[in-house]
Amino acid sequence: MTINKEEGKTFGKISNLYDRARTSYPTKLIDDIVNYSRIGQEGTILDVGCGTGQATFLFAQRGYRVIGLDISQEMINIAKEKCSSFPKVSFRVGTFEDVNFSDASLDIITSGMAWHWINPEGREEKAHRILKSGGTLALFWSYQRKEESDFVKAVGRILDKYGGVDRGPAGSKVRQISDTLHDEFIRNPAFTSVEMREYNTDFEFSKDRYLDLVIS
Secondary structure, three states: OOOOHHHHHOHHHHHHHHHHHOOOOOHHHHHHHHHHHOOOOOOEEEEEOOOOOHHHHHHHOOOOEEEEEEOOHHHHHHHHHHOOOOOOEEEEEOOOOOOOOOOOOEEEEEEEOOHHHOOOOOHHHHHHHHEEEEEEEEEEOOOOOHHHOHHHHHHHHHHHHHOOOOOOOOOOHHHHHHHHHHHHHHHOOOOOOOOOOOOOOOOOOOHHHHHHHHHO
16 A cells, blocks of 8 residues: 655645544543553653644643654644643654654554554554553554445545545545554564454534545
8 A cells, every 4th residue: 555655744734724624532542542551640652643632632631741743843833732731741843753762761652643654664663662661552543434424435436536546534545554554563573462443433524624624
């Protein structure tokens, strides 16, 4: 599966629209990551590709030290404002490949809708190195079940024609990415207790917000 890394650099140009359109993550997902990791209250979480802080904010609410990392200063600016009431949250602008973290310094690394933008050469090895022994790498994506909705299938056909096959929120590329990575982690001896979980959530969209989601 081919990912155009240059596309990942364009989100900053639509940071306000991105923040307005993108949905948050289920509370159960955050609960499961925290419980699975057994992170202590003084633990540290690195949120890779944090964007405008959707996941960063959810972990910050629970009192953890969170470092948000993103390549876009525009995205970081929105995330900073969103998390301004949490003194244990900080942000860094840069790529996961280039920003340095001390070995065995992190309890959890999270990445929502972003891990596929990172150069696959060495990304898992770096994650393993900077995580503490027994640390947790939690990767998550949102995916619309277009086979269950005539409307989403119709949108998918339009996007297949004009935006690229299986692209966008009505496409299945993110599901393909998560399935592929799951299989790779199963085969990677550095990681143990590899799990994949799914969370079903219903959202209500206005026409304008759904169009914003498609654009973002």
